Amino acid sequence: MAKIVNKNKKRDEIASSCINLFIEKGFNKPTISEIALNAKIGKGTIYSYFKNKEDIIFAIIEIEQNNYDKEVLSSISQTQSIKEKICSLFSLCIDQDKEAIKRRKMYIEFISICLSTPSIEMIQFQENIKVKYTNWLRDIFKQGIKEKKIKLESLELVDGLFATAEGVLMFPYIENYSGVDILKSHIYSLFKLIEIGDKEREKYKGGTL
Amino acid sequence: MAKIVNKNKKRDEIASSCINLFIEKGFNKPTISEIALNAKIGKGTIYSYFKNKEDIIFAIIEIEQNNYDKEVLSSISQTQSIKEKICSLFSLCIDQDKEAIKRRKMYIEFISICLSTPSIEMIQFQENIKVKYTNWLRDIFKQGIKEKKIKLESLELVDGLFATAEGVLMFPYIENYSGVDILKSHIYSLFKLIEIGDKEREKYKGGTL
């Protein structure tokens, strides 16, 4: 009998082993030869686990995104205030630890592919992310509205806020400028406008959801 | 001196003649052969006016950006309300006429390059745009604050708002979703929060700039 391999596991292993390569060189830059070398397998082997080069890139993006989603959900559930929950949701765009910076780099590469050479799969994946995150964001806002902590009108800001988070990623290289810091202070500034002060809460008649 | 002027003129001519080519195919896609064909010059000639392929791309981006800047300034000065001025400033991300869609496509390609294969020049250029537009935006806001039409705190939203505008461009292909529409309604929703109603104006003590 030939060696039995768990195809999915090996797929993930190959993809995972390349993450650093993709972070260093961007998604489109590494050649199949480099990927094979990096994963310590033969060039041909790659093609028994992936349809083509794009498929590898996609696999990596999927893995990373799934990991991130889980972290985000866990992190949201562990924070209390609405503002903190929102910052957790956008930790990709806000955090400054090494892990976050790596992740951001990958996400930016992913967006870059979506912008320049989009495939149907990529675009659908991108849409899924958008829908998922704006829904989570809406849920957080709704909760805040229910608890009369923020105004009803804040709900209108959900889509825009998501766009803001994406937007701050677009300037990743400018020195002395962290797009990333902007997001946090923008959220704080927005909250000054939408938060209901303790005094006002009693009178507030913002309706219910 | 005349020589250099001519050289620059020719540079612009070559670059300009290729704009449609780049819009159709994206920035990285056209080959030097296609560019030369399009500009009706020899392939080798291109290299007397441009360092390399990237240099051509950069030249086109510069030309387009300069044209756009002029239009924006003119358009801002022709509108009255703050909200309208802001929409004019972001017309690249909002307008739906053919010309705007073309321009958007090019800008998105430019961003994609900045994200995936950035050169120092590209990044500096991108930063210049950011600084320029946030300054213009700030000026508009300041004017509004001076006229007591909007709250002083709105100034804090400038950078975030610019990011929002960039962010809505990141989903150019999703069906039934126009990132573009999101920006306008986001601006309108924000204004509900920062505008000073007629009644309030008198009491408003938002301070001066």
Next chain:
Amino acid sequence: MAKIVNKNKKRDEIASSCINLFIEKGFNKPTISEIALNAKIGKGTIYSYFKNKEDIIFAIIEIEQNNYDKEVLSSISQTQSIKEKICSLFSLCIDQDKEAIKRRKMYIEFISICLSTPSIEMIQFQENIKVKYTNWLRDIFKQGIKEKKIKLESLELVDGLFATAEGVLMFPYIENYSGVDILKSHIYSLFKLIEIGDKEREKYKGGTL
């Protein structure tokens, strides 16, 4: 001994199971993977029964040729006239039923291999076919001569006639031209020249064999 018999049996089984695959895709086109899949065995197993890819191809050709030979012999013995016998002998090149067309396709592929990448084995096999069929053809002719139905000189046409039959297979794709029809009418035209009319038969002194 039993082992070897079994080995040969399995060889035949594998080869036979692939015939349709080879008809559909041509001889050189199917990959070893496809062949293994088709034969429902492992890729490696193929190499315990066949030296290499060419060996499989050869096995199939042999099987098919043996089947065809049997049919031809049976078909010849069941027809009466010389002309009919000859047409039976060349049924590969003449018949238009589905089975014949399939067979023709395979034979053409075989010839193509003999022409472009011949191995000694292939060439010998091809020669065997030639010798076998021209002998059978000669026998039919001799019988006709004996019965004074055709002229003695017809014997000289045997080799050429075999070549004609091969030659009509060389244009399998030309529309509105069926090489295949040409063979039949060529045989009929030849017979007008070599047949001995009823009147002439008595006087005919064509000699005996």
Next chain:
Amino acid sequence: MAKIVNKNKKRDEIASSCINLFIEKGFNKPTISEIALNAKIGKGTIYSYFKNKEDIIFAIIEIEQNNYDKEVLSSISQTQSIKEKICSLFSLCIDQDKEAIKRRKMYIEFISICLSTPSIEMIQFQENIKVKYTNWLRDIFKQGIKEKKIKLESLELVDGLFATAEGVLMFPYIENYSGVDILKSHIYSLFKLIEIGDKEREKYKGGTL
């Protein structure tokens, strides 16, 4: 000004320089690298003169065929008897000089391609050859009929005779067997059947064309 090259001339030069390579290795076997090496040009250069690999093969076939056609026509016009004219027409399949053997090898490779991996262009080219040569053959026959040297019925043999000539090429490797010799003796045997003897000529009423 860049070097001015006669594109068609260079095309022919490259193709011609490869003829020996193709004769030695067959048409499909040489790689682009080998072809480039052989032609003493860069690999990329090939693609400014040929669409793709098939295009090179086709070009060589065309060149060779054109040369051959000219020779055949000239050779036919220089011979007297019908039989000799026909042998001239089929000199590709009959002659045994070095040049003819080379040519035969190439033609056989061409046929092999037509049989195994035919493109529309190849098939059309093959058809053109067939039509051209059967027409020339028919013309020769008609002339012979007009001069009452051969029987009217010979015309029916034209297509079959062409097929015979092709067919003898199909056994190019069998030792001690020259398919090639077969054609000549076949033609001679046929002529015994279709020629009108001197005595008969006067009585012959074979009709006119």
Next chain:
DNA sequence: CATGAATGAGCGTTCATTCAT
């Protein structure tokens, strides 16, 4: 004995850049 995962040489093709004219 049977397997199929692993291999890597080899393929045809592209295209930014060079440089002789």
Next chain:
DNA sequence: AATGAATGAACGCTCATTCAT
């Protein structure tokens, strides 16, 4: 100055064959 013919490194991908299990 202007040209475009020439280049060749580099690419993604295929597939017959091997060999550890």
